[in-house]
Amino acid sequence: MAKLPTPATMYSALLRHDPTYEGVFWLGVRTTGIFCRPTCRARTPNRENIEFFAAPSDALHAGFRPCRKCRPLDHGRKPPPLVEQLLAAVEREPGRRHRDAELVERGIDPSTARRQFKRYCGMTFQAYHRARRMGVALSDIRKGKTVLDSQLDQGFASGSGFREAFARIVGTPPSQAGSLGVLHAKWLETPLGAMLALADDRGLHLLDFVDRRGLEQSLTLLQRRLRARVLPGEHPVLTQIVRELDEYFQGTRLMFNTPVVLTGSPFQLAVWRALQNIRPRTTCSYCELAVKIGQPAAVRAVGRANGDNRLSIIVPCHRVIGAGGALTGYGGGLWRKQKLLDLERSITADSC
Template sequence: MVTSEEKKLEYYKALVEKDPQYDGTFFAGIKSTGIFCHATCTAKKPKYENCEFYLTAQEALLAGYRPCKRCSPLSYPNSIPKEVEELIQAVEEHPEKRWKESDFRELGIHSATARRKFNEIYGMTFVQYARARRMGIAFKEILRGEKVIDQQVALGYESPSAFHDAFTKIMGNPPKKANIKLIYANIIATPIGRMFSLTDENYLYLLEFMDRRGLEREIERLRNKHNARILVSNTKINKELERQLALYFNMQLTQFDIPLYKDGTDFQIQVWNLLETIEIGQTVSYQELASTLGNKNKVRAIGNANGANKIAILIPCHRVIQTNGELGGYGGGVERKKYLLSLEQKLKSIRN
C-alpha cells in the first residue's frame, strides 16, 4: 500500500481528475464500497479519507478489495478475454474455492490457458489471483475487526454464505465450546510489505508476509492443530512485536525478545534454534548448518525445515544462503531477503 502522504495526494488528484496518464500506475481502493478502480473510473469520486492506493492489483486484492465492474481495473492495458472474465466471475461466486483441474474442465477452460492468460494480463497466475481474493476477504475482516455479516454487505455479497465460507475456511467458525483456544490476528505494516501475525497472551505463533504462498494453509493447519478460533485483538505480545519490528526497521534494534511458539517436529525446532544463533549481519550456508548438526548429508532436510519456518525475521531463515554465495530462495521473496540482509549489514556496522 502507498503510505507516502505526498504520493497519496498525487494519486487522489489523478483519480478526481480521471487522468489517463495514471491508468495502470496505481489502483485506488475505495473503503466505502469495497472495490478498487483505475484512475479514469467514471464512478462518483470518494472522499480522500476513504481511499487507499496500491501499486499492484494483487496488493489491492489482498487488502480485500474486489475489481470495480464499471472501470474493470484488471483489463488494463487490454480488454479481458472471455475465458478470463468467466474465471473472475467464478471466483466472485465462490471465493472460498481452491481450484482443481476438474473445476477448469467444468468451465471448458484448460488450466494452462488460465495460467498463461492471467500471467500475460495481470502478472500473476489464476491460482494466485484466486488465493489473493480469498485471503483478502479474510484480511478485510481482520483489518476492520467487524462481524462477518457486516463485512459481507460491504463487500457486495447478496447472501452471507459465500463471504462466510471464504472467511471461515481460513479463520474458523465462532467458538461454541469452552475448550476452544483463542488466537488473535493482526496485520503489521513494514517498509517491505504488510505482515500477518497470530498471537495469544503468551506466544507469537506466526509472522508471515501477507502475500506469501501457502499462508492460508499455514493458518488453517495451526488453527486445526490447536482447536482454535482466530479472532481480532491486539494482544500484549503483538503490541511488543510491532514495537520491536519498528525499531528493527529503523536500525535501532539488533535482537528480538518475543516468546515464540515453535510449531514443528523435533528436527525442525532444532534447525530453527540454530538459525537464532546466527548473528545479525552474518550469513551461513545450508552446508554449514548441516555440518554444525553433525551430518553434512542433511542439507535438503535443513532446507525443508528452513522453508517450514512460520515466524519470519525473528527466526532468521533469511540469513541462510547457498554454498556458492548466491542468496537462494526465501518464502517472502528474494527481493525482501536482499533488503533484510542489507539492513542487517548496516545494523552490524552501527553496532560495531
C-alpha cells in the first residue's frame, strides 16, 4: 500500500493545484460523494470535508464516484466511446450487475470491454463495477448511520440505486428485513486498507478487506446461512476488535481475544480451527495443513477452505504458504500477505 504524504502536505498541494502530486493521491469530498485529482479546478472543499486516498480503487470502495470535471480515472486522454458508455451505465444504476451476457445483448464484446477499460482506467470493467457497487452498499456502514434505508443523496445517482444494491448484497430489501437477525457492522481503517467487521452477541462473524474480490459473495452467503441483516452501529465485540487490531498494527499484540463465530461446513471448520493453531511468526504449507486435519490427500480442498475464510488476520490464513516457501493464494493480495508476515516477525515477545 502506497504511503501518503501528510494531510497538511496534500491539502496544501490541492490548494495550489500542484501537478507534481498527480498520481500520488486522490481526494474524496464528503459533501458531494465525488473523488478528484489534486489538480481539479472545481471549488476547493474545506479540509474537514476531505478524505485522501492512495489509489482510485480505494476511493471507489469508500463510496465515492469519479468527478466528471477532472476525470480521476483518465490518463490525460479522452476515454474511448466504449469506456464512456460503460462508466455511464454504472453511474445510472450503481447497484445493478452488468454480466457478460448483458453486454453481448447490447452489442458489446466482453473481452473488448475488459481490454479497453483496463488500458484506460487501470482496472477491468468488472473490477471497477464491483468496487463501485460495494462502495455504494457499504456507504452507510462506513458513515455509521443507524438506518440503511435512509435516503442517500450524496454521491449516488439515486436512492433507489442504493436500495437495489442493498437488496442484492443483503439478500432482501430493507423494507422486508424485519424478521431477520442482526449483524452489527463497522468500517475499520487499517494501515493495509479499509476492513469490514460484522458481529453479534455471539462474537465476530466477519473481518475482511473491503476490496477483496470474494467479499460480496461472503456477505451474501453468511447472511443467508444466519438469516441475518446487516445494520451499522456499535457493539462490544466490534469495540474489542478495533482495539486489538490497533494494538496488532502498532506491534504490541500478536494474539487476539475477540470471540469469533465460525460458520461453514464440517470440513471448512476443521481447516479454520487448524489455522487458529498456527502460531505467530511461523508458517505452514497447504500440505502440512491437510495432514493436521487428518486428510493428507485433500490439499486442494484445504486451499479452497483457506480462501473461504471470513476472518482475516484473526484466523490467520496469511500464514499458509506454498510447499516451496513461496507466497500463494491470498484473497487480500499477496502484498498484504507479505506485510502481515513481516509485521508479525517484527513483533517481539517483550513488546506484546
